[in-house]
Amino acid sequence: MGTLAGHLVPGSALALLGLWHIINTVQAYHLKGPKHFRSCFWHSLTSPFSKLAYMELVLIISFSIFSIVMQVLDYPLFSFAFKLNNYEHATMFLHLMIYAGFTLVTAIMHKSDILFEVSGVLAASVFGQELFLLHCHSADHVGLEGHYHWLMQLIVFVSLVSALSTTKCSSSFPSSLVLSISVVFQGLWFINMGFMLWVPEFVPKGCTIRLGHGGDSDMHGAVMCGTHKAGLRARALANLQFSWILAGIMIFVGCICLFSAKKVTPRVQSIEYERLNSRVAEIPLSVAGFKQVNYP
Template sequence: MGTFLGHLVPGLAFTFIGLWHTLNTIKTYKLKGPSNFTSTTWFPFPTPISYLKHLELYLLFSFSILAMAVQILDYPLLTMSFKPDNYEHATMFLHLAIYACVAIAVDLSPSSNSLASLVGALAATVFAQELFMLHFHSADHVGLEGHYHWLLQFIVAATFVATIAATGLPKSFIVAVVRSASVLLQGCWFIVMGFALWFPRLIPKGCYSAEGGGVHSAVACENEEASRRAMALSNLQFSWMVAFVSTLVAYLCLRLDWTCMEYRQLESPSGDVPPFPSEREGLKQVHVSV
């Protein structure tokens, strides 16, 4: 994953699924209302074809297997050198594949409702082990790259906590939308890292690409002043990205309009409460008897 595409492709995947979850979380809340809302770790694909219902989980599983294969095949099997970081990256995707498989199996089982918390717990383990691998990474990222990874740990930690909270508080819309937004933010930050660290024209002033130079960082800086300036820029990028995702989620919450089922049942098109069928029949009978 220590390449431009190694961050861009997973970043696009996280961004897509985070946006998909954010939209569906808001839609579900506005359609069902506060009392009937229940958060979930995945959303069925809207299609009349039944076997495409789990398309989100199928794509997650396929992407995870492909990413694992790329990481493992990159390891030189015919040499004696060992690259543990490849296996660390592959292990991150392994947990994602396990979650997708179990989520499909639980949904197809007769006791899917009682096992929903199991799926939530497995979703939490995906981000728990991602945080673990990032914190104890064998590559030991230093310098500017290490600072970007340190900021990434904040996002992953927030996603992990929100996923745990959503499992325990499935009725909370705020927890559910924070979890979805944090996944979106994680994807956006992966993309920012790819461009900032591996796109030569976007490397901060006073820094240069250090690949192949024996340094455990994608970018090295000429002096301490250049390093501080580059890290300050990354902090600004992080704050701007949080502001962007927060504004986007707030906009979606305010602008997306679906009629709540609770109010649809109570209100007529004119805004008045229509009489129940039994009441209408009673009035009709009274009129006839008179």
């Protein structure tokens, strides 16, 4: 993953997956209402072809296999050199493939509701292993690169906690929404890391990219800052980027919620209508004193 493409491709996939979940989660909440809402770890694709309903899980499995192969082959060198950091990245996708594979089988067997908690535990394990491998990475990120990875760990930790919360409380809309938001945040932050750490034009002022020359001990693409002041400024810029990206996601979520609420008929009106009908039905109709009149 030590290239711009290595950050851009998986980051874009995560961001699109999270956006897909945000839209479906918000729509399901407004359509079903608070009492009937139930979280989902995957969303089927509405299509006349039944096989396309599992498109999300199939794409996750396919992308995971592709990413594992690219890591083992050490893209872009395409060699079988054993590098610990590559196998650590591949292991993250391995856990993602296990979750998607199990969930796909349960969906095909129509056992998703029964095994919902198991899928939730496997989804949480994906984030748990990601957090563990990022924190104990063999490529010991230092300096500005280490700060970016530390901020990434914060996002993954939120994903882990929200996945566990969603598994425990499947009717919790906030937990499901936070989980989707954190996935989008992971993807966008990964893309941001790719540009800020691997494109010389985006490197903060006073810092430079030090490219490695091979070997696991080299800090490939590590950003080195010339002075302590430049390092502090670069970290402050990273913190601002973190907040700005989160703000952009929240604006998007707010717009989606408002748009969905506008399209869906408020359930309060239907409830009041049902109450009114029930009250009318309870009123006794005293017609004994009236005589039926037949018109010719």
